[in-house]
Amino acid sequence: MAQRILSIIGSSIALIFSIVLFSLVWQNGTMVIQAGNWEAPYGITMVSDTLSATLVLLTGILGLAISVFAAGSIVNARARFGFFPILHFLFMGLCGSFLAGDIFNLYVWFEIIIISSFVLLTIGGEKAQIEGAVKYFTLNILASVIFLTAIAVLYGITGTLNMADLSLKIAAIEDKTLVNICAMIFFVGFGIKSAVFPLYFWLPASYHTPPHAVAAIFGGLLTKVGVYAMIRVFTLIFTLDPFLENVLMGVAMLTLFSGAVGALVQRNLQKIFSYLIICHIGFMVAGLGMGSTLALTGAIFYMIHDIVVKANLFMVGGLLYRINGTSNIKRMGEMYARYPLLSLLMTVPLFSLVGIPPLSGFWPKLSLIMGGLETGNYVLIGFILFGSFMTLLIIAKVWAEVFWKKKEVTNPPANFRFFEAHTQREKILILIPIIFLSILSLGIGFGAGPIQALSERISGELSDVSTYITIVLGEKSN
């Protein structure tokens, strides 16, 4: 019990700090700290530009929501093996990777994320969990090795690891062959982590196995760390040439397609959501690949919306599992008749995901499509529309199966406790984060103006990296 209270208090403090950081960055622009007072590029630099601050803020919000959800839903056996400390290690790794200003430091934070997520996946020791964890760990450690190789090559070319310094040194290199190869190695490494086509298969194989609180943080933030790293590396260090743009866009199209088709054939609710994660990673990669500021704005907005909604969806999935005693949508049913108010609550994340205007998924797609028209990538627009349409179809299917159809008899596992059997306190702890995140995504949808302005500011900063470099390196960059 004490662990749960401490966890919630800790997450609240982290949220307060992230709000302070965000408001400072919003007012004063990019902030930088040189750890150990060793000046850049020799020391370890932590940088917070608007993108980092926004993602840290989102991590803070999700951290609090998931701490509360975990406090209500994690069984004591898991808590005894250190579930909550490891959960907070994961949050630390996430914040660290968003703030790292040094590419090797970024790698170290990635390792912290992998190690803690591996422990979170395996705590409990169910057979399915171990199987999922092995797949997850193998692929992610492979991605880390590839990432490390890319760093080694980059260090060999330039002799520096500071991202701002790298940006200057790379730009000064005449022969781009090795630089482009290095960029591709980075892309493969981050591609595995962010689950793009054809390297996504570890994700649906592992995300449905851990407790729902863990799946929520994984679905909300872990793949987005890969996307964040991709955005950071391909805007700051490497400049996108037409070849790289085409690769990114091609991968985005195939990711959208395979994710959507994969989700269509699944019956396990958690697996459907896992494939939808893959599908929607495609939107962000597409936004990055089009190479226009408007499309990048769309990608950033989509990321903000997606982090909130995906985490909420997995928690909703957890709630549905507890109510029905199964994750198979064919066996669920009659939610609407049995729980009208809860169903109304669950419509918010489900339909925000689809992007029915004015809910939050609609606005970033508008920017993405306008960006596509601006750059003349009509095929990509086709795939974006296809992805959105398929999401609508899948969510409509889920809605019809889970909320309208007659319920079938389920055989829940032994010792299964239905939602009704939970204590009042557990019910509240499970419901509060879902309500909170639903209100938040409603807020993102109805208050799209400020979020759009935020995304525009972020993509403006990403397109013009000179401020970032000057702030990190001080006067030396001139």
Added chain:
Amino acid sequence: MKTLILRTASNYLLPLLLLFSVFILLRGHYLPGGGFIGGLIASIAFVLHAFANGLENTKSLLRTHPGFLMPVGLTLAVISGLAPGIFGLPFMTGLWYDEAIPVIGMIGSALFFDIGVYLVVIGVTLTIIFTISESA
């Protein structure tokens, strides 16, 4: 492994190895050594003791569960990292007391970081080894 020679030797080796580990910890800033290697040597001392005298005796010698050292060490390391903040310096900046102290040498915030690492390493290593030998 319960031979008289090993048991007698381990009783003398335990304090010697612990002293040696502190020596390694203290010389670590400019010379080879430091918290990590010092922590490993200290845990070897306890592992050797456990080999010779049995796990239960080592546990009663330690009094607390070694896992308890992990949060203590982490807290110490974090505090030593945050301490420069009081003087308005960035995270982890080395703070040094001006004059050298006999035997120990120069005192700085890096020493406390190293002591934190030392405690964490002992805690982690002993927890792992004790858990394995308990279930074996």
